[in-house]
Amino acid sequence: MNPRITAFGDSALMAELGEVFDESVAAWARTLALFWDLGPAVPAYTSVVVSFDPDQVDAEIAERKLRDLVDRGPTYVYEAEPDKPHAIRTRLVEIPTRYDGPDLDDVATRSGMSRDELIRVHSEREYSAIFLGFLPGWAYCARLDPRIIATRLPSPRPRVPAGSVGVVDGQTGVYPYPSPGGWRLIGSTEAVMFDANRSPASLIRAGDRVRFVPR
Amino acid sequence: MIRVEAPGFGSTVQDRGRPKHVRDGVPISGPADPFAFRAAQALVGNAAEDACIEAIGLPFSFRCETSRVIAVTGREVQVTVRDRLPGWTSIFVRAGDLVRVTGTERTRYAYIAVSGGVTTEVVLGSRSAYPRVGIGAVLRAGDALPLGDARRTAEYAGRHVTFTYPEDIAAIAGPHADRFADEALARFFSQPFRASPQSDRQGLRLEGPAIETPEGEMLSFGVVSGAVQVPRGGSPIVLLADHGTTGGYPVIATVATADLGSVAQRAPGETLRFYRVDRERALRLGRERAALLDTA
Numbered sequence: 223m224n225p226r227i228t229a230f231g232d233s234a235l236m237a238e239l240g241e242v243f244d245e246s247v248a249a250w251a252r253t254l255a256l257f258w259d260l261g262p263a264v265p266a267y268t269s270v271v272v273s274f275d276p277d278q279v280d281a282e283i284a285e286r287k288l289r290d291l292v293d294r295g296p297t298y299v300y301e302a303e304p305d306k307p308h309a310i311r312t313r314l315v316e317i318p319t320r321y322d323g324p325d326l327d328d329v330a331t332r333s334g335m336s337r338d339e340l341i342r343v344h345s346e347r348e349y350s351a352i353f354l355g356f357l358p359g360w361a362y363c364a365r366l367d368p369r370i371i372a373t374r375l376p377s378p379r380p381r382v383p384a385g386s387v388g389v390v391d392g393q394t395g396v397y398p399y400p401s402p403g404g405w406r407l408i409g410s411t412e413a414v415m416f417d418a419n420r421s422p423a424s425l426i427r428a429g430d431r432v433r434f435v436p437r
Numbered sequence: 438m439i440r441v442e443a444p445g446f447g448s449t450v451q452d453r454g455r456p457k458h459v460r461d462g463v464p465i466s467g468p469a470d471p472f473a474f475r476a477a478q479a480l481v482g483n484a485a486e487d488a489c490i491e492a493i494g495l496p497f498s499f500r501c502e503t504s505r506v507i508a509v510t511g512r513e514v515q516v517t518v519r520d521r522l523p524g525w526t527s528i529f530v531r532a533g534d535l536v537r538v539t540g541t542e543r544t545r546y547a548y549i550a551v552s553g554g555v556t557t558e559v560v561l562g563s564r565s566a567y568p569r570v571g572i573g574a575v576l577r578a579g580d581a582l583p584l585g586d587a588r589r590t591a592e593y594a595g596r597h598v599t600f601t602y603p604e605d606i607a608a609i610a611g612p613h614a615d616r617f618a619d620e621a622l623a624r625f626f627s628q629p630f631r632a633s634p635q636s637d638r639q640g641l642r643l644e645g646p647a648i649e650t651p652e653g654e655m656l657s658f659g660v661v662s663g664a665v666q667v668p669r670g671g672s673p674i675v676l677l678a679d680h681g682t683t684g685g686y687p688v689i690a691t692v693a694t695a696d697l698g699s700v701a702q703r704a705p706g707e708t709l710r711f712y713r714v715d716r717e718r719a720l721r722l723g724r725e726r727a728a729l730l731d732t733a
Contacts, residue, residue, distance in 0.1 A: 229691075255460065357570075
């Protein structure tokens with residue numbers, strides 16, 4: 223698909239870079255977000271949404287700037303620190319995890335695995351933090367081993383405790399705050415996923431490598 | 438210093454917001470009604486980055502320890518300092534005066550700006566409270582809020598901004614307009630919706646004509662204030678200041694920044710209708726609003 227740029231209201235733009243999620247498209251979205259210097263930029267699976275202040279910059283100029291960035295293509299994809307856009311990023315974040323979630327046995331059964339196999343398969347793999355959203359510090363981590371079968375709960379739990387480790391549709395993540403949630407819960411961590419008074423505030427940042435270490 | 442006496446229900450300190458941490462999933466926050474916020478700040482001579490009080494659940498009352506120029510804006514707001522005074526006007530308040538802000542059943546948000554700004558702690562580059570994650574807190578009776586040095590003196594009082602909240606809401610189609618059926622889009626831009634009581638700083642929920650949603654799931658994407666999400670079931674949600682940074686429901690249209698406050702201030706049960714504009718017209722509306730502040 224040719225990348226498509228659409229107005230998102232009067233002071234933001236959306237660049238859609240692909241139709242299906244793959245790590246290279248997501249990395250491209252993250253890189254574009256880092257290079258956007260006119261306002262906030264939010265990368266996601268296949269797109270990036272960038273904002274600008276129409277009092278400071280003409281909307282047409284902002285749009286042309288995004289078009290130019292996108293037209294450079296994904297060839298300059300590398301992970302970078304927000305303050306050092308050209309640094310190569312290889313940070314690994316380890317999440318100490320107790321595999322004690324209420325859905326552990328259910329997910330194991332659906333996946334045709336024993337409980338121990340599920341724990342091994344989930345914790346062996348290194349995930350990529352595709353992007354953050356939903357709540358501060360919530361990182362969408364992919365990809366789950368395709369043998370792990372986890373669909374969204376038919377009706378979400380009204381309150382999932384902070385630190386719950388969940389899986390759904392090829393992804394895994396940690397609830398940073400108590401919240402309603404529809405992911406299947408297989409474990410828990412005491413790691414503080416987000417602390418506004420810490421720097422950086424978020425334990426996992428977009429583009430990090432993530433591992434769950436059984437405790 | 439000002440001391441809160443009647444805190445309302447859900448009132449917080451807000452500045453322009455926290456745009457630099459969206460990559461970590463942190464909402465931008467800031468005022469739910471950005472134009473009323475800007476007007477209040479302009480009326481007391483504050484700088485763009487200064488903070489003020491966003492009062493919810495009026496009445497809200499407080500005392501200033503020092504004499505200050507203040508202004509209260511928002512929908513259908515009034516101020517009482519000994520006498521009852523209109524909103525959207527700069528007022529000189531003497532040390533110790535009790536200032537009482539009232540509204541009507543149609544007021545959701547009032548902005549109380551004090552010259553010099555409220556100087557509560559800066560967290561992640563902003564004073565905007567986002568109590569959900571322990572950034573700042575909802576104001577309580579007895580809270581003492583520090584102030585910066587006054588930027589204006591008594592002579593600044595008496596300035597006024599004239600503004601009427603528009604009935605109909607300007608919105609730009611998209612970014613997912615082309616995924617909706619033509620009839621769904623036509624229905625969205627013609628039928629009246631009602632504001633649901635289940636609305637807050639994250640979003641205004643709408644009740645009314647069901648909008649048929651496109652087939653299939655969407656991958657999450659970044660969202661902005663004013664985005665009108667249409668979840669399955671068809672009741673749209675207009676995202677406001679505390680919205681999550683990403684969403685997964687198709688966005689049929691996005692409210693013009695100039696009309697965000699008119700959406701946020703819609704009381705439960707009130708109707709609202711969207712009309713379609715292009716980006717040029719939406720931005721022109723914004724410039725017209727900004728020009729109203731030139732008199733302040």
